[in-house]
Each structure stands twice: as structure tokens, then as C-alpha cells.
Amino acid sequence: MAQAKPSSEGRPRGRPPVRSDEETKQIVIEAARHAFAVEGYAATSTEELARGAGISTKTLYRLFPGKAALFEAMCADRLDRLLSDVNLQASNQADIETNLAAVLVACADLALDPEVVALQRMVLQQSATFPDLAANFYRDGISRTAAALAGWLRDQVKKKRIVLDDADEAAGMMIGMMVSAPQRAAIYASRTLPSRKEIEKRARICAAILLDGCRGPSA
The missing domain is CATH 1.10.10.60 (Homeodomain-like)
Structure with missing residues (x-):
């Protein structure tokens, strides 16, 4: 009896490709x-x-090397992806207030991203037991966002569009004004994160306060 020929549609020959x-x-x-x-x-x-x-x-x-290293890599990977999408190079043709508002929105896109807020909530819950988690999250996320904003501010100082003595300190203050209250409300009170429209409105208010202050004429 003739042997059946192997089907050409059978399993592929050879080993499966090795994953990098x-x-x-x-x-x-x-x-x-x-x-x-x-x-x-x-x-x-x-x-x-x-x-x-x-x-x-x-x-x-x-x-x-361990679970802590994996958590750090996970945070860095997520933040790298988000930071790559953050565009702080707003058009210099627009007025500085419009530029600053756009930059603050870009920072809020990172700081108020639902996954980043969830990570921050978890880090806060575990920080007493695993203090390195909080330090790594601060270094890989919060500090890098502030550094990106400080770099943008230095560029505006060089172009004589604003006057600042310490861009790093100013960047921290600006981010705090823009995102700290919504973050705390989401983490501690389970409030809904602001919508895009609410973020843009907040950015315009923050930009106006930062550039012009809020002191009344009688003062």
C-alpha cells in the first residue's frame, strides 16, 4: 500500500522563532x-x-533582578511612553500666556493620566513597607516632568519672554498649581479626574495667575 504523502498544509517545520x-x-x-x-x-x-x-x-x-526592579522598569516604561507624547514646544508665534497654558496642559496629560494616578495611589499605599518604590516613582516620573517644564522655562527666559531667577523651582510650583489638587482628589477622595475641557480651563487660569498674579487694584 502506498504511504500517504504529508499534507503541505500541516504544521510548519523547524523551531518557532526565538523571541528577543x-x-x-x-x-x-x-x-x-x-x-x-x-x-x-x-x-x-x-x-x-x-x-x-x-x-x-x-x-x-x-x-x-527582583520584583522591585520590575516595578521600577514598569513605571519607567509607562512614563517614557507618556513623556514621548508630551509636546512642550508650543509655537513661539503665540502670546506667552497661550504658550504657557498649552505647556501646562501637556504636563497635566502626564500627571493626570489615569494609569499614572493609579500607580501613584499604589505607591503611596505601599511606601511604608517598600520605601524604594516611592523614591523610584518620584525620580522616574515627577522629577522628569518638572525637569522638562524647567527646560522649557529656561528657553523662554533666553528669548526674553519671561523673567525667572530659578526655573527649576518655578517649574515645581507651576506643576503643583496645575495638578496637585485634582491628583489628591482622585487618590484620597476617589473623585473623577478632570475632563480635557476642565484641564484646559484650569491651565488658562493657572497661566493667567502665574504671569499676572491676582492682586486687586486696591491692594
Whole structure:
């Protein structure tokens, strides 16, 4: 009896393509983002993280020294993506108040992003037990946002559009005015984050106060 010929539509021959470490890292980071958001940092085990990413714990530890390093990488990855979308190069053809309002909106897009606020809430909850989490989140997120704004302010000083003695200090004050109250309301009182329209309105008010102050004529 003649043997049946193998079907040309059968399983592909050879080994499946090998995934690079960078690709695997991204898969692990996405799995960690979901696990940390659902279970919290302390309750999430490295075994669960490895299982969620479809890899062994040995591979996980080869890519990330531990859970803290993975959390830091996850925060940095998310913030890198958001910061790459933040455009602080507002048109210099517009007036400085319009420019500043646009820049404050860009900063708020990062600081008031729902996922960033969720990460901040988790960091605050776990900071007493895992103090490095708070330090890393501050370095990778809050400080980098302020540094980006300070760089924009220095550029405006060079162009003689504004006058500032300390751009870094001013950037911290501006970000605080723009986003601190909505962040606190969302984290501590479970308030809804402001809409885009509300953020733009807040930015215009903040820009006007920062540039012109609010002292009345009688004062």
C-alpha cells in the first residue's frame, strides 16, 4: 500500500522563532502592569508575574533582578511612553500666556493620566513597607516632568519672554498649581479626574495667575 504523502498544509517545520529579550521584557512589563493594578504590589508574587508573562521564574530573574526592579522598569516604561507624547514646544508665534497654558496642559496629560494616578495611589499605599518604590516613582516620573517644564522655562527666559531667577523651582510650583489638587482628589477622595475641557480651563487660569498674579487694584 502506498504511504500517504504529508499534507503541505500541516504544521510548519523547524523551531518557532526565538523571541528577543527586549520583546520578552515588554511582555513581562505588560503582565506586571496588570497584576500590580489588580492585586497590588505586596500581594503579587514573582511566580504569578512569570506565569502571567508565560515564562519561567528563572527567565524572569534573568531579565529583572527582583520584583522591585520590575516595578521600577514598569513605571519607567509607562512614563517614557507618556513623556514621548508630551509636546512642550508650543509655537513661539503665540502670546506667552497661550504658550504657557498649552505647556501646562501637556504636563497635566502626564500627571493626570489615569494609569499614572493609579500607580501613584499604589505607591503611596505601599511606601511604608517598600520605601524604594516611592523614591523610584518620584525620580522616574515627577522629577522628569518638572525637569522638562524647567527646560522649557529656561528657553523662554533666553528669548526674553519671561523673567525667572530659578526655573527649576518655578517649574515645581507651576506643576503643583496645575495638578496637585485634582491628583489628591482622585487618590484620597476617589473623585473623577478632570475632563480635557476642565484641564484646559484650569491651565488658562493657572497661566493667567502665574504671569499676572491676582492682586486687586486696591491692594
